[in-house]
Amino acid sequence: MTSRRSLFAATLFAGAAALAPVSLAADEPFKVGFVYVGPVGDHGWTYQHDQGRLALEEHFGDAVETTFVENVSEGADTERVIRQLVDAGNEMIFTTSFGFMNATANMAEQFPDVTFEHATGYRQADNLATYLSVTYQGRYVSGFLAGELSETGKIGYIASFPIPEVIRDINAVMLGAQAVRDDVEMVIIWANTWYDPAREAEIAGVMIDQGVDVIIQHTDSPAALQVAEERGVWAVGQASDMTRFGPTAHITAVVNDWGPYYVERVQAVMDGTWESHDFWGGMAEDVIRLTPINERVPADVAEEAMAIAASIEDGSFHPFTGPLKNQAGEVVVPEGVTMTNAELAGMDWYVEGITGALPN
Amino acid sequence: MDGTVALLAAVIVASTPLLFAAIGELVAERSGVLNLGVEGMMLAGAVTGFAVTLTTGSHLVGIGSAAVAGAAMALVFAVLTLSLMANQVATGLALTIFGVGLSALVGSSFVGTPLPRLPRLDIPGLSDLPVVGPLLFRHDVLVYGAVALTLAVAWFLAKTRGGMILRAVGENHEAAHGLGYNVIHIRYLAVLFGGLCAGLGGAFLSIAYTPMWIEQMTAGRGWIALALVVFAAWRPLRVLVGAYLFGGVTILQLHAQGLGLFAVPSQVMSMLPYIATIIVLVVISIGPWKARLQAPACLGRPFLPTN
Numbered sequence: 001m002t003s004r005r006s007l008f009a010a011t012l013f014a015g016a017a018a019l020a021p022v023s024l025a026a027d028e029p030f031k032v033g034f035v036y037v038g039p040v041g042d043h044g045w046t047y048q049h050d051q052g053r054l055a056l057e058e059h060f061g062d063a064v065e066t067t068f069v070e071n072v073s074e075g076a077d078t079e080r081v082i083r084q085l086v087d088a089g090n091e092m093i094f095t096t097s098f099g100f101m102n103a104t105a106n107m108a109e110q111f112p113d114v115t116f117e118h119a120t121g122y123r124q125a126d127n128l129a130t131y132l133s134v135t136y137q138g139r140y141v142s143g144f145l146a147g148e149l150s151e152t153g154k155i156g157y158i159a160s161f162p163i164p165e166v167i168r169d170i171n172a173v174m175l176g177a178q179a180v181r182d183d184v185e186m187v188i189i190w191a192n193t194w195y196d197p198a199r200e201a202e203i204a205g206v207m208i209d210q211g212v213d214v215i216i217q218h219t220d221s222p223a224a225l226q227v228a229e230e231r232g233v234w235a236v237g238q239a240s241d242m243t244r245f246g247p248t249a250h251i252t253a254v255v256n257d258w259g260p261y262y263v264e265r266v267q268a269v270m271d272g273t274w275e276s277h278d279f280w281g282g283m284a285e286d287v288i289r290l291t292p293i294n295e296r297v298p299a300d301v302a303e304e305a306m307a308i309a310a311s312i313e314d315g316s317f318h319p320f321t322g323p324l325k326n327q328a329g330e331v332v333v334p335e336g337v338t339m340t341n342a343e344l345a346g347m348d349w350y351v352e353g354i355t356g357a358l359p360n
Numbered sequence: 361m362d363g364t365v366a367l368l369a370a371v372i373v374a375s376t377p378l379l380f381a382a383i384g385e386l387v388a389e390r391s392g393v394l395n396l397g398v399e400g401m402m403l404a405g406a407v408t409g410f411a412v413t414l415t416t417g418s419h420l421v422g423i424g425s426a427a428v429a430g431a432a433m434a435l436v437f438a439v440l441t442l443s444l445m446a447n448q449v450a451t452g453l454a455l456t457i458f459g460v461g462l463s464a465l466v467g468s469s470f471v472g473t474p475l476p477r478l479p480r481l482d483i484p485g486l487s488d489l490p491v492v493g494p495l496l497f498r499h500d501v502l503v504y505g506a507v508a509l510t511l512a513v514a515w516f517l518a519k520t521r522g523g524m525i526l527r528a529v530g531e532n533h534e535a536a537h538g539l540g541y542n543v544i545h546i547r548y549l550a551v552l553f554g555g556l557c558a559g560l561g562g563a564f565l566s567i568a569y570t571p572m573w574i575e576q577m578t579a580g581r582g583w584i585a586l587a588l589v590v591f592a593a594w595r596p597l598r599v600l601v602g603a604y605l606f607g608g609v610t611i612l613q614l615h616a617q618g619l620g621l622f623a624v625p626s627q628v629m630s631m632l633p634y635i636a637t638i639i640v641l642v643v644i645s646i647g648p649w650k651a652r653l654q655a656p657a658c659l660g661r662p663f664l665p666t667n
Contacts, residue, residue, distance in 0.1 A: 039575035041464060041471040071576070156618075189617045196579035197570040199610075202374055206614040209366045221577075223570040230477070245474050245572065356620035 030270055032056065033090035034068040035081055037097035038195045044220025044239040045194065045256070046070065049096045049119075052258030059263045063270075074099025082107040086114055092269050094262070095119065097194075098163050104128065115269050120165055122345045124276050131261060132165070134282035136172035136344075137312045138254030138290055139216070140319040141305050142236045143176025145251050145293070146214040148301045149234050153183045156207035158200060158217040158224055159190045162359045164347045166218050171351045172319050173216055176308075178353060186354050187212050197223035208233055214251075225249060241291045252305075253291045260286055280341055283313035320344060325352040365495050367611060372495075372503060373569065375607030377402070377561040377578070379506040381585035382592070382599045383513050384430075384557025389589055390517065391550035392530035392658035396452025397437055398558050399582025400459020405430040405559025406566035407463040410573040411470060419478045423502065423563050430559020431552045433459060438551040442544050445662050460576060470573040478502065478568035502564045507600070509557065514596035526550060530656035533663045543663050558582065587637040594654040606633050 034053050038046035053066050067090060072081050078100050085093055086107070092115040095104045101121035108116045108128035116128040124130055146155045155177055159166050170188060177184040187210055189203045196219075204215055204224035208231050215235040217224045222245035228235035229246030237243070237253030261281060268274040281287025290309055293302040311317035322333035326349045333339055339347075350358055381398050388395050395401075408429035413422030437455050440446040478500045486497040517523040526546060528536045533543045561581070566573055584606065592598035609632060 039464060041468060041575035043472050043574055047471075187618045189614055193579070195576075197572070197574060197577045198374070198377070198565060198579065198581070201570045202370065202611060203614055205370055206611065206618055209363060209370075210615070210618045212618075221570070221574055222572060226474070226477075226570060226572065244472065 028089075029063055029065040030060075030092070030266070031088070031090040032064055032066045032266055033082075033085035033088070033093040034066065035072050035078065035085070035093065035095040035097075035100060036068055036070040037072060037074065037099065038220060039070050040068070042195055042220050043222060043242075046096070046220070048239050048256045049094075049258055052262045055259030056262050056266055059259075060266070064266060072100070075103075078103035079107055086111050091115065092117070092266060098161075098165065115274055117265060120163075122278070124278060126276055129265075129274075129276045129279065131265075131277075131279040131281065133256045133258075133287045134280050135165070135254055135256075135288055136168050136319060137282045137309075138288050139169040139172035140176040140312065141290060141309050142216055142252065142254060143173035144179055144308055145176075145297065145301065145305050146173065146216060146234070146236070147177030147180030147184060148305075149251065149297065150177075150184075150214045152211045152213050153181065154185050154187055154210070154212045154214075156204070156212035156215040157186055157188045158203050158207075158215065158219050159188055160194050160218050161192065162190070164345055167350070167358065168344055168347045169218060170354065171347065174351050174354055175319055175324075184353060188354070188356060190359060191219050193219065195220045197221040200224045201227050204228060204235075205231075222246070237291070243291065243294075248294070248296060250294055251297060252293045255289050255291055257287060257289065278341070283309060284315065326350065327352060327354060365491055367615060369495050369498070371604060371608045371611050373499065374611055375603040376503050376506045377564050377569065377581050378585050378588055378606060379510060379600065379603040380502075380561030380564060381558045381582055382588040382603060383506075383510045383596060384554035384561075385585055386589050386592070386594060386596060386599055387513060387517075387526070387557075388434075388550045388554035389659055390530045390594060390656055391526050391547045392533055392656050392661065392663070393438075393441065393547050393551050393554075394448050394452065394660040395434065395437055395455070395551060395554055396449060396586065397433065397455025397459065397582075398554075398585050399578055399580070400456035400462075401430045401433040401555045401558035402562035402565075402578045402582045402585075403459045403463035403576065404433045405562030406577060407467040407470070407562075407573055408559070409563030410475060410566040410571075411466065413567050414470065414473065414475055419567060422567055423478075423560065426559040426563030426566075427556045428559070430555040430557070430562065432555070434551050434555020434558075437555070438548050441662070442547050442551070445664070448660050448662070456582065464575045467573045467575065471575070473573070475567060475571040477571045500568050502560065502568050505560070506564075510596055510600050517596060527656070530658055533658045533661070537663070537665060543665070547663070558585075561585070584633045587633050590655075591633070591637040591640050593640070594656065606636075 036046045040046055040050040057066055069081050094117045096119045098120045101123055104116055104118040105123040108125050112127055118130050120132045121130050157170055174186055187207055191199050200219050200221055201223040204227035213233045215224055215228050217238045222242040225235045225242050225246040228249040234251050235249045236251050239256055241253050243250045318338045320339040322337040323331055323335040324333035326332050381402055385398055405426035409422045409426030412425040413419050440451045441448045480498055481501045483497045487493045525541055529543050529546045537543050588602045592602045
């Protein structure tokens with residue numbers, strides 16, 4: 001029913017936007033629009049994008065005016081929301097969920113004078129760039145830590161939707177854990193949502209009942225962390241620092257920091273130097289970082305984790321370097337070969353050791 | 361064995377917010393008022409319960425405030441639809457949108473703040489029993505409260521004079537009016553009770569189940585509660601069964617996924633309560649069961665006293 005609420009929200013927005021005068025004066029502020037999939041108060045994915053938007057306002061002051069529409073459903077609504085943002089005079093629009101891809105591409109074609117940036121997708125155009133955070137870098141380190149800290153060898157992964165980004169990150173966790181031990185078993189449960197605190201808590205509870213003692217989440221609320229804290233298992237936070245919700249359980253969190261990227265791209269459009277690209281921002285670009293590792297983690301383990309993170313950051317190590325085998329044990333990436341971004345962008349297979357079928 | 365008990369206990373807890381919201385809506389609907397604002401009232405309860413518990417340090421004060429907040433939202437609805445004769449469907453939808461926005465506004469400063477969980481209320485003797493103890497008697501006061509409230513509503517509707525009057529108002533408001541009952545007054549009370557229960561359901565989420573405030577944390581449970589009332593054919597005890605069924609299917613499929621038994625296609629899970637409701641509607645509307653269709657005859661119809 002989220003979609004229904006969003007539909008009303010979008011309709012209300014449409015009404016409001018229609019009333020707003022469109023100004024073409026040259027000394028008007030540069031208008032930037034953001035389309036969010038969740039609420040800005042989710043304390044996760046959308047929250048971090050909104051922090052990036054606020055960083056824009058802070059950096060540019062009156063020169064830039066930002067607008068956001070939250071809770072936009074992935075589908076027909078998306079196009080309408082984008083169209084309204086264009087009508088309201090926004091010259092640059094960021095859409096921040098994979099499911100907005102086709103709508104964004106359609107709108108980019110229809111409005112060639114507007115600059116679009118779409119997060120986590122793979123469709124580009126002259127006025128449509130893509131950008132994503134290379135979360136698998138942080139996931140690999142999370143997987144290493146999980147492998148070190150787990151006693152049962154069972155690592156839980158609260159997955160959202162079977163899209164390449166999530167599959168890639170599941171694989172990264174598995175590879176990180178396999179670097180430590182051979183007996184890793186991953187318990188993967190699909191929430192079929194990015195955001196439903198109660199559902200996320202239920203999944204965490206089910207995992208712990210099944211013997212999982214490290215929970216990694218690819219959903220946005222800190223609910224799973226609370227359950228982990230209460231039942232005495234470890235957990236890794238997502239998108240923003242969630243330490244407060246589980247001071248003893250929180251190993252680390254893979255945090256997105258979009259501010260610098262947004263500032264750079266908006267500046268580029270204002271300067272007329274903007275070009276379409278497919279940006280993969282990781283630790284080296286400061287788009288993702290790990291929060292300080294919990295003091296309960298043995299010092300040598302934490303040190304080794306930071307060393308791995310440093311080797312990923314300086315490019316000397318890439319988690320998706322062969323030999324990599326699929327679930328059937330066939331070599332997909334030969335020894336010494338590193339997967340390209342294009343290959344990673346379309347990743348639709350599990351690495352060896354993960355049991356269970358990938359949902360369609 | 362332990363696993364099964366843990367699973368069933370999880371089902372009972374997961375069903376609690378649905379039970380609260382659905383039993384309240386059931387009372388409102390049995391009086392003839394369709395309030396689609398359940399989600400909004402739950403959110404009002406969730407944010408109020410969280411904020412008050414955090415400020416006062418008392419879970420019970422928080423729970424009480426959440427109930428009041430839910431009822432206050434319901435009062436807005438009641439004034440608009442019962443006194444000012446606004447369309448119930450449109451007003452209910454507006455109430456949900458209003459609740460989403462208002463709770464986000466009120467709660468914005470509480471995002472990212474943790475809260476101690478509502479403590480478990482063990483019952484001496486009973487909580488230590490094997491199997492039954494961990495299954496039924498190691499929950500918090502709201503879990504017990506939801507079941508008790510459902511049984512109380514069942515008793516009230518079936519066995520008391522007040523319950524009969526309420527049902528009469530929902531079935532034929534003109535006849536009830538003719539007999540001298542104040543239809544509007546009774547409907548006000550039923551709608552307020554519905555809001556109170558929805559507020560409690562929201563508070564269960566924000567201070568007991570996942571003790572935190574984040575926007576739209578009810579994630580559609582208000583809508584599931586609405587479907588549940590229809591699924592239960594407007595009968596309180598069936599609401600209880602239905603809530604456990606909905607909760608049970610969710611928890612079971614998560615377990616099945618974790619064990620690698622099967623992977624449910626995306627979206628099917630979230631459709632399930634509504635599909636189940638449609639199936640039940642079809643089944644009870646055809647053939648020999650038709651007589652059992654319990655939809656209150658005056659559901660959603662405004663009442664204008666003729667004299």
